[in-house]
Amino acid sequence: MDLVKTIADDEDVEEDNSEDESDVDKTKPSVLSKQAKGDFDNKFHFVGNIDEYHYDSWSELAKYVKEKKYVKRSIDERIAASTVSRKRQQDDDLTMAMPDVEVEDDADHLMSESYDVVSTKDKKGKKRPQRSGDLAGVKVEDDDGYFEKNKQFGQISSFHQMNLSRPLLKAITAMNFVTPTPVQAAAIPVGLLGRDICGCAATGTGKTAAYMLPILERLLFKPHGSSGTAVTRVLVLVPTRELGVQVFQVAKQLSQFTRIQIGLSVGGLDIKAQEASLRSNPDIVIATPGRLIDHIHNTPTFHLDDIELLILDEADRMLDEHFADQLNEIIKECSPTRQTMLFSATMTESVEDLATLSLKRPVKIFIDSNQSVAENLQQEFIKIRKNQENDREAILAALLTRTFHDHVIVFVPTKKGAHHLHVLLGLLGIKAGELHGDMNQIERLNTLKRFKEDEYDVLLATDVAARGLDIYGVKTVINYELPNSFQHYIHRVGRTARAGRVGRSVSLVGEKERRLFREIIRNSKNPVKSRSIPSEVIAKFKQDLEDMSVEAERILEEEATDKELKRADNTVCRADQIMNNKEPPAPGREWFEKRGQKRPQEDQPMEPMSGRKKKRLEDKQHRLQKKLSKEVHPLNWRHQRKMDALQKEADFQVRCAKRAGKQPRIRAFNDRNGMEDHSKPSRSFEVDLTNTSRQAVKKLKYKTTEFRKEERQAKKPFFGQGGRQTRVTKQGKKEDGFAGKKHGGFAGKKQGGFGGKKEGGFGGRKQGGFGGKKEGGFGGKKEGGFGGRKQGGFGGRKQGGSGGKKQGGFHGKKQGDP
Numbered sequence: 001m002d003l004v005k006t007i008a009d010d011e012d013v014e015e016d017n018s019e020d021e022s023d024v025d026k027t028k029p030s031v032l033s034k035q036a037k038g039d040f041d042n043k044f045h046f047v048g049n050i051d052e053y054h055y056d057s058w059s060e061l062a063k064y065v066k067e068k069k070y071v072k073r074s075i076d077e078r079i080a081a082s083t084v085s086r087k088r089q090q091d092d093d094l095t096m097a098m099p100d101v102e103v104e105d106d107a108d109h110l111m112s113e114s115y116d117v118v119s120t121k122d123k124k125g126k127k128r129p130q131r132s133g134d135l136a137g138v139k140v141e142d143d144d145g146y147f148e149k150n151k152q153f154g155q156i157s158s159f160h161q162m163n164l165s166r167p168l169l170k171a172i173t174a175m176n177f178v179t180p181t182p183v184q185a186a187a188i189p190v191g192l193l194g195r196d197i198c199g200c201a202a203t204g205t206g207k208t209a210a211y212m213l214p215i216l217e218r219l220l221f222k223p224h225g226s227s228g229t230a231v232t233r234v235l236v237l238v239p240t241r242e243l244g245v246q247v248f249q250v251a252k253q254l255s256q257f258t259r260i261q262i263g264l265s266v267g268g269l270d271i272k273a274q275e276a277s278l279r280s281n282p283d284i285v286i287a288t289p290g291r292l293i294d295h296i297h298n299t300p301t302f303h304l305d306d307i308e309l310l311i312l313d314e315a316d317r318m319l320d321e322h323f324a325d326q327l328n329e330i331i332k333e334c335s336p337t338r339q340t341m342l343f344s345a346t347m348t349e350s351v352e353d354l355a356t357l358s359l360k361r362p363v364k365i366f367i368d369s370n371q372s373v374a375e376n377l378q379q380e381f382i383k384i385r386k387n388q389e390n391d392r393e394a395i396l397a398a399l400l401t402r403t404f405h406d407h408v409i410v411f412v413p414t415k416k417g418a419h420h421l422h423v424l425l426g427l428l429g430i431k432a433g434e435l436h437g438d439m440n441q442i443e444r445l446n447t448l449k450r451f452k453e454d455e456y457d458v459l460l461a462t463d464v465a466a467r468g469l470d471i472y473g474v475k476t477v478i479n480y481e482l483p484n485s486f487q488h489y490i491h492r493v494g495r496t497a498r499a500g501r502v503g504r505s506v507s508l509v510g511e512k513e514r515r516l517f518r519e520i521i522r523n524s525k526n527p528v529k530s531r532s533i534p535s536e537v538i539a540k541f542k543q544d545l546e547d548m549s550v551e552a553e554r555i556l557e558e559e560a561t562d563k564e565l566k567r568a569d570n571t572v573c574r575a576d577q578i579m580n581n582k583e584p585p586a587p588g589r590e591w592f593e594k595r596g597q598k599r600p601q602e603d604q605p606m607e608p609m610s611g612r613k614k615k616r617l618e619d620k621q622h623r624l625q626k627k628l629s630k631e632v633h634p635l636n637w638r639h640q641r642k643m644d645a646l647q648k649e650a651d652f653q654v655r656c657a658k659r660a661g662k663q664p665r666i667r668a669f670n671d672r673n674g675m676e677d678h679s680k681p682s683r684s685f686e687v688d689l690t691n692t693s694r695q696a697v698k699k700l701k702y703k704t705t706e707f708r709k710e711e712r713q714a715k716k717p718f719f720g721q722g723g724r725q726t727r728v729t730k731q732g733k734k735e736d737g738f739a740g741k742k743h744g745g746f747a748g749k750k751q752g753g754f755g756g757k758k759e760g761g762f763g764g765r766k767q768g769g770f771g772g773k774k775e776g777g778f779g780g781k782k783e784g785g786f787g788g789r790k791q792g793g794f795g796g797r798k799q800g801g802s803g804g805k806k807q808g809g810f811h812g813k814k815q816g817d818p
């Protein structure tokens with residue numbers, strides 16, 4: 001019998017400290033073991049080097065980027081080609097001129113930055129603000145009782161005190177985060193408690209990790225939603241695409257040792273890849289409002305019903321960008337029992353309103369209202385005098401060539417300006433990239449990637465990069481011109497000196513920007529510096545740039561021509577597709593706002609509509625349908641329109657022919673048409689007969705004469721060479737007649753008559769009678785008779801007969817008979 005062997009006292013026992021994981025698992029409660037299986041990556045292995053932990057989040061992003069094959073040469077390629085040919089030309093010139101002499105550049109000394117004068121500008125009579133407490137400048141507000149005070153705040157000084165799971169702590173170490181930043185120390189414990197947060201912290205203080213860590217911890221602690229199936233439980237809303245991509249990368253890095261799924265839904269990236277990702281219901285979705293609404297409406301199985309955590313990042317910017325309606329729509333779609341965290345760099349009134357609407361008894365964490373620049377930012381300013389405005393390019397070139405060589409972001413006011421500077425600096429040999437709204441999202445992301453990976457030394461950007469962008473190691477921010485407001489300035493210079501690192505900003509200040517300059521000085525805690533570049537250096541760079549301006553123009557023109565050609569090519573391709581494509585195009589994506597029109601919200605009861613309003617709406621729908629059918633089936637639509645016109649004409653002819661075959665009706669005059677009393681219409685005939693007053697007799701006589709005239713006219717032949725009557729009867733005055741005057745008639749061939757083509761009658765086109773378009777009789781449009789529009793007879797509008805408006809007969813307004 002195999003008994004368990006006991007160990008003898010003198011026996012040597014080999015020490016085995018390793019735990020048998022499977023045994024431990026068996027002793028664990030089932031929920032925990034399930035969690036362990038689900039959350040820890042079984043393929044995980046320890047690595048020897050900490051650098052190996054660093055996660056390449058760009059590769060994760062690759063699936064959302066659909067690379068297009070661009071035929072056109074990139075601007076960098078053009079600059080490189082030009083530089084090579086210029087250098088070759090210069091070498092040739094030099095060899096031809098002085099074959100054996102070594103040339104020393106006289107201007108070499110100008111390249112040394114030691115010639116620049118940098119002086120400190122001290123503020124008069126202003127004391128530096130005092131730091132108070134351990135975490136300077138951090139406040140937890142309890143202003144009006146709506147926000148609750150965070151009692152734990154200030155007690156936490158390390159991530160290990162926060163009860164975070166091991167995979168998260170490991171990721172934090174891998175990202176080289178040693179101690180939490182103030183906003184993280186304050187927000188993470190509150191977030192873990194499941195409380196709503198309204199956070200306000202300056203730019204670059206680590207807000208992303210402050211909300212992402214509690215999210216990840218919650219997902220690890222409670223792996224699946226209440227239903228047990230994969231559902232999207234966390235939604236992070238950000239205002240810009242770049243920020244979305246960045247938050248996605250941070251989230252990926254923090255969750256690298258877990259199995260948490262993260263999806264990205266931002267504009268400009270491949271929509272199909274996003275749809276595929278969202279259909280699998282990732283745990284976290286990071287989105288910009290517009291694209292998210294698109295997916296809610298158009299991606300099957302994707303919805304926000306199971307959202308447990310909603311994050312509104314950079315809320316002030318979202319409200320600035322007029323996302324308010326979209327935000328409301330999204331917030332309404334989320335479950336009302338969710339936890340919400342709102343973060344904003346500034347606490348504006350509209351942000352407070354949003355907080356009141358979307359948060360429940362939030363804890364307000366107020367670190368800094370972003371009213372000053374980072375403590376370790378060195379601010380420098382270069383004065384540009386009125387006559388020096390044209391020197392900005394030369395000054396920038398001097399700064400980038402002599403002083404700030406790499407990791408520089410230059411903020412330029414316009415997209416065009418950024419592009420122009422890209423070419424100029426490129427020709428000077430500076431490795432620069434541009435980032436602005438004229439580029440598509442893929443180009444923008446590529447530029448960012450190349451700047452982050454040190455392929456570019458300088459990033460020329462518009463304000464699109466001013467907020468939220470976190471690029472590791474940016475040493476200098478240069479403001480080519482100061483922005484419009486102090487807030488914008490803080491955001492721009494906040495791209496450097498982030499998370500405790502040092503940085504420098506250099507701003508070119510013109511005469512018109514002096515007011516903002518003074519405001520910056522007033523608000524700066526540290527003394528600022530003034531830099532002046534010697535005039536000979538500026539002159540040298542000005543000359544260099546001037547020499548290159550022709551080449552720069554040529555490159556820009558060449559690029560513009562290429563673009564134009566490409567556009568024309570695209571137009572031809574599209575036209576070709578439309579011509580060849582018989583199939584109706586696939587139905588467009590549904591969207592809640594189209595061309596400024598808001599889609600009626602399903603969850604709101606429709607207001608009762610008045611009859612006129614309803615009619616107008618129906619008409620509009622009808623018109624839209626017509627337009628749509630035109631867009632979708634252009635050929636069918638044209639055919640339909642022709643058929644409608646023919647049908648109308650045929651109906652009209654039938655009606656007229658019927659009328660022509662009948663004797664005109666003898667009617668009593670209805671005094672309702674005259675100026676009589678409208679209140680007693682029914683007995684007017686009797687009244688007329690019995691009324692023996694002088695006025696009544698006169699009137700009756702007049703009417704009888706008129707009636708006889710009409711009768712006589714009616715007896716005249718309707719067909720035949722008719723033409724318009726010179727003497728006008730009931731229908732017209734001078735030029736009209738019932739069946740056209742000169743060229744009219746019902747059946748004329750050339751000059752009137754039925755079916756005449758040129759000057760015909762019935763159906764005549766130009767001067768015809770019945771149905772004639774221009775000078776026709778019956779139905780003529782311009783000078784026709786019956787139905788003529790301008791000078792026509794019956795129904796003519798201008799000088800027509802019966803129904804003519806201006807000089808018409810029966811209903812004529814101006815010169816017609818009654």
Ligand SMILES: Nc1ncnc2c1ncn2[C@@H]1O[C@H](COP(=O)(O)OP(=O)(O)OP(=O)(O)O)[C@@H](O)[C@H]1O
Binds near residue numbers: 469470
């Ligand atoms: N605890 C930490 N220790 C060290 N670095 C950190 C820590 N937390 C965040 N960082 C780093 O600080 C930088 C700024 O973080 P983040 O982008 O989250 O700031 P932010 O407040 O969201 O800024 P912005 O308002 O500009 O978007 C990042 O590079 C991040 O890696």
